[in-house]
Amino acid sequence: MAVPKRKMSRSNTRARRAQWKTSAVNLQECSNKACRKPKPQHVACPSCGQYDGRQVVQPA
Template sequence: MAVPKRKMSRSNTRSRRAQWKTSAVHLVACQNRACRQPKPQHVACPACGQYDGRQVVQPA
């Protein structure tokens, strides 16, 4: 098993971790023609409560 010979310095560790970036949530329009609010993909619409043309949750 490969084992590092020396401890990685704090600056090198932080430089490597600086590349870990999160991406913004991709929003799409709700499929409900009456709603059309932006919502995250593959998630029930928080405004109308529909997902894939079905009512799955009560709107808030």
């Protein structure tokens, strides 16, 4: 197994970690015809509480 010969400096570590970027959440329309508000994929709609055409959460 490969082992580093020297400790990586703080500036090099931070420069490497600076490349880790997050991506924006993909939003899609709610499948409820009365709602149609944007919501994250694979998540119950926060405004109407439906997921995949059925009520799973009480709306807030």
